[in-house]
Amino acid sequence: MKLTTDQHILIVGLGLLGGSYAQSLSAQGFSVRCITRRQSSVDYAVRKGWIESGSTEPTADLIAWADVAVFALYPHVFLEWVARYGNYFRQGAVLTDVTGVKSSVVYRVQELLPSGVEFIGAHPMAGKEVYGVENADAGIFRNANYIVTPTDRNTPEAIELCRDLGVRLGFAHVSELTPEKHDRMIAYVSQLTHCIAVSLMTCNMDPHLQDYTGDSFRDLTRIARINEEMWTELFRLNREALVSQIDAFAGELHRIRTYLSDGNDEKLKEMMRISTARRALFDKKPD
């Protein structure tokens, strides 16, 4: 089951990501509406032509209008929303999301929904260090990865539809992982990197730092400008996997420290060769 442009798409939470979905899908001819907190976000997106209309209230009519709904909310807000309004969806509606953690969200949402309304999790791995629909830009999906996280409650039709959404949005690579594998992976490639960037900014308080830095330091700390509410919640919901990745990383860093203080140049070079070979894998694709 692929998406067809006669399907109604409802975006719940019109921020950077929700807005970018709306921009891309409306340009492809879909009817897009939204439910979001701020009236100014609705007004902005209507002016841009990204949505037909929107509401700051989750009305039964608007919810029942949707064939496909995309949730772009903080995890706890998402769960509360589904508990409260999930029953308004029509039979056969397919729901998906953009949440950055999966195990702690996907199963609970699936349990909360009435039978005949299907939720299939997805994680578009794209973003910016800025927020809000005013910064939405469907271009952020190019060269980015999109991960679908089905459970055994999902139908092949909904999985296909969710994958098709990723393709239509322009993601370079669409893949599938279980919620658990997704969370372990994300603990490594996204959450650990944010912990590193924060630690790197706070471990030295030299006030003149910016006069002495090179590109590498700026690259490593770009994500140190961090939305503390969102990331604290994402970390908390994936605590076990993240702690385990921090430990694995800290172990490798400690290995470098040991080789360094032991003067073991050969082992140090060996680590660097492995690192170089692994990093080279990434440059096979545009980056």
Add this chain to the structure above:
Amino acid sequence: MKLTTDQHILIVGLGLLGGSYAQSLSAQGFSVRCITRRQSSVDYAVRKGWIESGSTEPTADLIAWADVAVFALYPHVFLEWVARYGNYFRQGAVLTDVTGVKSSVVYRVQELLPSGVEFIGAHPMAGKEVYGVENADAGIFRNANYIVTPTDRNTPEAIELCRDLGVRLGFAHVSELTPEKHDRMIAYVSQLTHCIAVSLMTCNMDPHLQDYTGDSFRDLTRIARINEEMWTELFRLNREALVSQIDAFAGELHRIRTYLSDGNDEKLKEMMRISTARRALFDKKPD
């Protein structure tokens, strides 16, 4: 004493950085020559018009021709070179370098040179993940920092000349640090970041990693493609400062781990706010 275009400039070691110096300075009307290992590098730079001529042999005539010499060699090669050929420089010549560590190099070079030949250390904080004169590009100096590292054996004239070289090459910011302060700073902003990138690549061996990564992971690991000979040498020559920075960073990462497992959201958010505020300092300048 500023540079004047009637001065002869000798580049010793015509790789990525030496070549970029030659490109920029020849375009400004200086006479530039070089001594380098490979004849093909000489030929390439002559063809490009970046040098008048060059040699693979450090001949007495060519060394005595230089008013200003720039060394772009591995640290141990640099020290051996100065010990062997330093006496050929004419009285009044000013020597500088691009070496990424300072305390272990600057004082020894100053001791090795005959009186009347002055060495003033400098560190142009620019580079690429590729090597060789064929990849030289004076554009890498734009928006980059240039650090002069004088000792009490340096004259105000040579310090001014060395700063002027940084300005002429187009660096965005020219500053001065003692060799010791430079090494502590570099241990933090450059060497630690390379250790982090390597550890991040080696701490997880998932073969499908590139299908699940976002921009942040790619940014943090761009420098994980690393020249193991050069960086092992730079790490070894700055061991004490680097170990101390690794420890400071590992301490902060451990703090995150503790807040996370204790469920101390408030402390976690506080660290993220400090990180965000500190990182914002960098965005005041083009980046």
